[in-house]
Amino acid sequence: xxxxxxxxxxxxxxxxxxxxxxxxxxxxxxxxxxxxxxxxxxxxxxxxxxxxxxxxxxxxxxxxxxxxxxxxxxxxxxxxxxxxxxxxxxxxxxxxxxxxxxxxxxxxxxxxxxxxxxxxxxxxxxxx
Numbered sequence: 001x002x003x004x005x006x007x008x009x010x011x012x013x014x015x016x017x018x019x020x021x022x023x024x025x026x027x028x029x030x031x032x033x034x035x036x037x038x039x040x041x042x043x044x045x046x047x048x049x050x051x052x053x054x055x056x057x058x059x060x061x062x063x064x065x066x067x068x069x070x071x072x073x074x075x076x077x078x079x080x081x082x083x084x085x086x087x088x089x090x091x092x093x094x095x096x097x098x099x100x101x102x103x104x105x106x107x108x109x110x111x112x113x114x115x116x117x118x119x120x121x122x123x124x125x126x127x128x
Contacts, residue, residue, distance in 0.1 A: 029057040051085040
C-alpha cells in the first residue's frame with residue numbers, strides 16, 4: 001500500500017500552497033502546523049534547499065473520532081501535506097495515505113475509520 005498520494009500541478013509554488021489550502025478547507029481540513037523546510041534549513045544549518053513546505057492538515061471531526069477510537073491515533077496527526085518545487089521547477093503535492101499510516105497500530109476499528117479519512121483526502125488530491 002502506497003503511504004501517500006502525489007500529483008504534479010502546473011502552477012507556481014506559492015499559488016500551489018494557496019490552492020491546496022482552499023481545497024483542504026472545502027473538505028473540512030484546516031492547517032494547524034506549517035513548516036517551511038527551506039527557511040528552517042537555512043536558519044539552522046545555513047543550507048540552501050528548494051521550496052518545500054509541510055502543511056499539517058486537521059479535520060476536527062475526524063481527529064476527535066480517531067482519538068476516541070484509539071488513544072494512540074495522535075501519532076498520525078496532523079495529516080501531512082507536502083508542497084515542493086523540484087529542481088526542474090515542477091511543483092508536486094503529496095498527501096499522506098491514512099490507510100497506510102494506521103497499519104502499525106493494529107486496531108481494526110481505527111483501520112475502518114481511516115478509510116473514511118483516506119476517501120476525503122483522495123477527493124482533495126483529485127481536485128488539486
